[in-house]
Amino acid sequence: MSQLSKTEQVLRDMKQYNIDILALSEIRWKGVGQETLDHGYVLLYSGEDNHHQAGVGLMMSPAAYRTMLKWTPINERILFARFATTHTKLSVIVCYAPTNEADDYVKDSFYETLQAVTKDIPKHDVLCVVGDLNAKVGADGLGLGQINENGALLVDFALSNDLVVVIATSERRRNGIENNKREITLDYQQITL
Numbered sequence: 632m633s634q635l636s637k638t639e640q641v642l643r644d645m646k647q648y649n650i651d652i653l654a655l656s657e658i659r660w661k662g663v664g665q666e667t668l669d670h671g672y673v674l675l676y677s678g679e680d681n682h683h684q685a686g687v688g689l690m691m692s693p694a695a696y697r698t699m700l701k702w703t704p705i706n707e708r709i710l711f712a713r714f715a716t717t718h719t720k721l722s723v724i725v726c727y728a729p730t731n732e733a734d735d736y737v738k739d740s741f742y743e744t745l746q747a748v749t750k751d752i753p754k755h756d757v758l759c760v761v762g763d764l765n766a767k768v769g770a771d772g773l774g775l776g777q778i779n780e781n782g783a784l785l786v787d788f789a790l791s792n793d794l795v796v797v798i799a800t801s802e803r804r805r806n807g808i809e810n811n812k813r814e815i816t817l818d819y820q821q822i823t824l
Contacts, residue, residue, distance in 0.1 A: 641690060642672055651695040652714075655688035656727035656763040663704040671696070675712065677704030687725045687762060708741055711748055713756070722752045726762040731781045742784055749792050760794065768796060 645653055658676060666674045671693035678686030685707040691699070695714065702712040708728070714721040726745060729737045745760070752758055766781035778786070789796050 638666075638668065638674065638690075642668055642670075645672070645690065645692065646670075651692040652723065653690045654723065654725040654761040655690060656686075656725065658686040658688045659684060660686050660688070675702050675704070675710065677707060677710045679707040685727055687727050689723065689725050705744060705748055709744055709748060713752075716757075720753065720756040722756040722758045724748055724758070724760045724762075726760065726764065728762070728764040728766065728781060728785075730765045731767075731779050738781065738784060742788055745788065746791070758792075758794070768798070 641653065641655070644650070655676075658678065660676045660678045662680055663677050664675075666676070668674055668690075672690060673693075673696045674688055674690045676686060676688040678684075687708060687710045689702070689710060689712055698714045698716065700713045700715055700720070702710065704710050708726055710725045712723045712725075714723070724745070726741075729741055749758070749760070764781065764785050766785040767777065767779045768782040768786060769778055785796065788794070
């Protein structure tokens with residue numbers, strides 16, 4: 632997402648698949664802002680002030696944007712938005728966790744901030760915590776190996792907030808079409824029930 636042309640591709644995909652709200656992580660845009668895109672789509676983003684690193688965003692259709700009650704850029708790793716739906720309110724936290732190799736204080740700070748944002752959300756809202764949480768949560772076919780430190784932090788966060796961890800996987804080719812090796816990308820979503 633570091634280039635505007637990538638934004639155009641994401642916008643095309645959103646339209647093609649009828650996606651109204653799309654969470655983005657590691658977009659690498661500087662600062663905080665709101666961009667109006669083609670056809671009334673909107674991109675909210677929160678990144679570092681001085682570097683093209685980290686960054687989270689939320690892209691939405693005009694219909695979703697009209698239902699948005701508020702949004703808050705927390706930092707370069709967390710963005711919050713709240714929507715009015717037909718029957719309830721939807722709170723979305725977009726996040727991009729530090730890698731498993733990051734210093735413990737960086738990971739702890741991320742989860743402390745994420746917890747602070749989460750505790751302020753009304754209990755009757757449907758809560759979706761989405762993004763790249765850089766975690767492995769299990770050894771079955773979906774968790775890809777043993778749980779790692781970030782996986783333990785993610786599970787603790789989910790349990791503390793009555794959230795369910797949902798793993799979304801996607802498969803993509805590495806090094807171009809001619810290479811048959813595939814890379815599995817894991818994304819974790821947490822949803823209140």
